[in-house]
Amino acid sequence: MSADDPFEAIKQTFFLECEELLTDLEASVTALTFGDGDGETINAAFRAIHSIKGGAGAFGLEELVRFAHVFETYMDELRSGRKTCDETAIRAMLHASDVLADHVSFARGLIPSMDEERSQTVANDLRALMDDGGPVGAAAPTPGPSLDPIEAEFDFKPVMFDFGDTTSVPDDVTPEGWIITFKPHIRLYETGNEPALLLRELARLGPCQISLDTSELVALADLGEPSACLSWTIELDAPVELESITEIFEFVEGECDLVILPKGNSAAFVEESSAGDVDIAALLAAATAPAPAAPATDEVDIQALLAMATAAAVPAPAADAPAPVASVTPTAPAPSAPSTKAAAPSGNASAAAGGQASIRVDLDRIDKLINVVGELVIQQAMLAQSVAECGLAASSTVKVGLEDLEQLSREIQDSVMAIRAQPVKSVFQRMPRLVREVAEMTGKNVRLITEGEATEVDKTVVDRLAEPITHMIRNAIDHGLEDAEGRTASGKPKEGTIRLAALHRSGRIVIEVSDDGRGINRERVRKIAIDRGLISADANLSNEETDNLIFLPGFSTADSVSDISGRGVGMDVVRRSIQQLGGRISIASTPGKGSVFTMSLPLTLAVLDGMVVRAGGQTLLSPLSSIIESFTPKEGDLHRIGARDWVIRFRDRFLPLIDTGRVLGFAGPDAPEITGRDGIAIVVENEGGSQVALWVDDIQGQRQVVIKSLETNYRKVDGISAATILGDGRVALILDIDALVVLGRQQANQSEFKIAS
Amino acid sequence: MTSFALPASLDTRAAPALHEALLSFDGHALTLDGSQVENLGGQCLQILLAAHEAWAKHETPFAIESPSDALAAQWSAFGAPPHLLSPQGDPQ
Known part of the structure; x- marks a missing residue:
């Protein structure tokens, strides 16, 4: 993709819009599923599909257009009330919106292949639903001109624009043909549209x-x-x-002059219209006036016109539905006149929602800005340190100015971070489909409730949330929820509930996935853990510890490996990916009542709150999120186990003690043992919630730092997650607590091995 | 007789280049080779039609020869005058 290519850029914008439209569609369909929908919800869904179809047509995405057309025709049946929006209809919509999303993904190159068979099946299902109760003209290819006797009876009445009054709509049948006059404006070409495609679409309707x-x-x-x-x-x-004709032109609305007249009676109407543009404009103004969102007088919303035409149509079997007499887009504004893009598409929900102005910005630019701001913050810290070393009085203008500067740079940093903040909605919106699919596979009835969709978090975090949430929801449905009989037997409603919630808590984002299923079967979990050698048979575990066993690598509670989950890579993968984001996951389960998985993640991956410590002569940074407590041990608190391992007494418990400087190789093998040095123990929580103590030389204080990737700038170092630059210009390494614990354990094993040999 | 091969794509993007190319042949008898054309848009159609008129005005030979199937199909889909395409490659 080249940014210089305006057409490619327009296409990319179209796909971005598709993303929003699909989200809107999903929201509408979900609302209908829960019975929260009304006519406007169906309308919104219709508009979303219609907008996708229109854009796709402009880019020649024929498969997508074909499917969208069927779907849209069906939605039109629903919104016009010719078909009722019942459970079957909603199920069909759910399937169709999934397939539509697949078509878009395929056109965009996000998925390698399109399941044509499924697309066909779903399209046929939609057609079958429409055909049920009478053929629908627009759904199937329309036959050529028929020599129907109605031709003779057809009597066109030219001035029938009062759509508000049903009686004035002629009871005529669809005319045998149409005469369409179409004059593109230059804007039509400039926006990437092409008359050739529109003419081709028209040719599809008939000869x-x-x-x-x-x-x-x-x-x-x-x-x-x-x-x-x-x-x-x-x-x-x-x-x-x-309508089949006007919808072809809807996406060039305002970008062309368009007159559509019924064939055979055009003379009458042409005469009417030749009276002057003013008349047509007046006519149209009158026609559109009742519409609540009537656009400026010189622009007519075809959508509104059609909506009214459809609403006004006498309810009748689709094939006999009377056609509105004529639709005219006026001599729209002069090609060069409109400065704004011919009115926001009516399907654009975001524009309708709050009228918030927004711009699309390339992510690279924001990242660059964040990087520069990070440098600014570091530079500012370095300057502050230099000034402090000069020993100036606190009231000196330099110091006061510096404080202001600090305030400003912090504000800039916050603002820049806010630019990257995105609501988790984009991830949450993908989940209803997942729930549907998994529910179908398992044959369970599942209802998904989402809360806190507007909760904002850094974009990188949002992007990486989808996978763990997907996994957790799959697990919750597959393992957590009982089947219908099981639920009935335990006195629960047949339909299981999965709740997905997001909230901010003390500077972090918390995501909760809960179910009202059977809860964790601790007996079984314990047995499996023993069978797999994950714990010893006589291990004495608390309920919480037992629950957390499911996060151990290779643990799977499913008796059989199912398609959905239970490949034995389940929850440990979830935990791993969450830890990579600097987050933690925990589980709380009540037998018979359900389980709650809670993950807590940092709001951003660009800055980190940490404790600056020294170990082995090096300045290191320990992430604050994993620190429980720090203390200076008393003599007698430290105990040696075996050759080199130490434990430390902490509140009547003994925790493994990791000599940070030695494990990371800063202190050589000749360095004095822990007991020979002064030091501080930092109690940290590692994976699975177990605690260890890190032995450091001293603690220098708490600081927010800008994270710099070590892998990008140097290479991966065991026990270190990233680096940062401190105020004095030195690089400080950020500890990866979990990796450090593993490293400590490995070294202990090695030394034991040496002693044994 | 100057000959010029029309590019494969004659969409809106190709219009400025086509326009410039045709202007550069102004006054010379011209044959356009349409055998490579895969698509034709409204903007290029308009330029080709205007070029035909310009050449006709100066009574200089102008023809679009050996149109590809795609070009012929799109030409007729536009309802453009069929006699401007000469499949036999005979300009006059």
């Missing part, structure tokens, strides 16, 4: 006679400036509904 009008063609020499001199008159010999 077309296309005549090209070149009367406005300018001299070749004058064509250097982009201009649109061609117009077309299309005679469509097919008794299609007006």
